[in-house]
Amino acid sequence: MDVSHMMNEIIHTLQSFAFDLGTLSFSLYDIIRVCLIGLVVLLIARLINNYGKKLIKRQKRLDVRTKEVLTKxxxxxxxxxxxxxxLNILGINLTTLAVFGGAVGVGLGLGLQSIASNFISGIIILLDNSITIDDYIEINADQKGFVREFRMRYTVLETYDGKDIVVPNETFISSTFINWSHKDPKQRYRVDFSVAYDTDVRAMVELIKDAVGAHPQVINGNKYPIEERPDCEIDSFGDSGINMFVEFWILGIDDGKNRVGGDLNLIILETLKNNGIAIPFPQREVKIISQPAP
Incomplete structure (x- = not known):
């Protein structure tokens, strides 16, 4: 018995195991054939998909937003x-799919509503240019990070501690969020501190402004507008001292390798100590009023 005859016998045997699904008829041979061919098609499609995305991202003439749209x-x-x-390999007549159009529409409206909404939201985000790669996004106090990847259903945010936050695309359409770095990478921060009431505040303000402005990551100098240079002001008058604050601008987010808040706290503390300026602490003055003996 040659190989060809043996293969025909195997195929004939597999075809004998048939079953019906509505108006369609399937055999075990059809299922095996579809699975093998489908696996090959999926592998080839995956290779083509990866190659195409890399080719799009290598186009230097396109900006990041256009690349993401084309990739999607x-x-x-x-x-x-x-x-x-x-479907064609399975032997399903594609013209019959029109019969299921209404059912598919209902499915999208019910079971697939969330998936469809996230996909469409992703397209809208890319087209309106509200978010781009490497933007720093804050959704709430627990969800904030850099945009690292856009997917069909979600967006990936990377936090400073190495975690990935998967955010459904619909969130950026239906909820309020803060884009810290999309329009301008410069950000303003402030550090609060207190000094004693007997402090020469005017002289102290100049000392703090010079000390903070000397930090290499703080924006300072005559080439910048005065509103972007370090500024020290009185915030309020406390029970034990004068509450002060210093505002400053930096390029980027005050966190990770770009963190300057901790450095400035130390600089302010050293500046006050080196100039004999006291930092107040809570205190109470107790007066004992003696009463005359009866």
Whole structure:
């Protein structure tokens, strides 16, 4: 018995195990054939998809937002082509899919509503240029980080401690968020401190402004507008001392390798100590009033 005859016998045996699904008829041979061919098609599609995305991202003439839009559209096109090929291999007449159009619409409106909403939201985000790669986004106190990747359903934020936050794209459309670095990388911060009431405040203000402005990451100098240079002011009058604050601008976010808040706290403390300026602490004055003996 030659190999060809043996293969025909195996195929005939597999075809004998058939079952019906509505108006469609399948055999065990059909299922195995579809699985093998489908696996090959999926592997080839994945290679084409990865190559196409790399090719798009290498285009220097396109900005980041356009690259992300084209990449997302490219993924959808590849997905649709693969889906149609698999249906054709399965032997399903594509014209019959029109019968299921209403059912698919209901499915999108109910079970797939969230997926469809996140996908469309991702397209809107990329087109309106509200978020781009490497923007620092704050959704709430516990969800903030740098945008590292846009996907069809979600956006990945990377925190300073190395964690990835997966945020559904719909969140950026339906909720309020803060984009710290999209328009301008310069950010303003402040450090609060207190001094005793007998302090020469005018002289102390100049000392603090010079000390803070000397930090290499703090924006300072005549080439910058006065509102971006370090500024020290009185915040309020406390029970034990004068509450002060110093405002300053830096490039980027005050965290990670760009963190300057801790350095400035130490600089302010050393400046006050070196100039004999006392830092007040809570205290109470107790007076004992003696009463005359009866």
């Amino acid at each position: 559209v490219y993924e959808v096109v590849i997905f649709c082509i693969v889906a149609l090929m698999l």
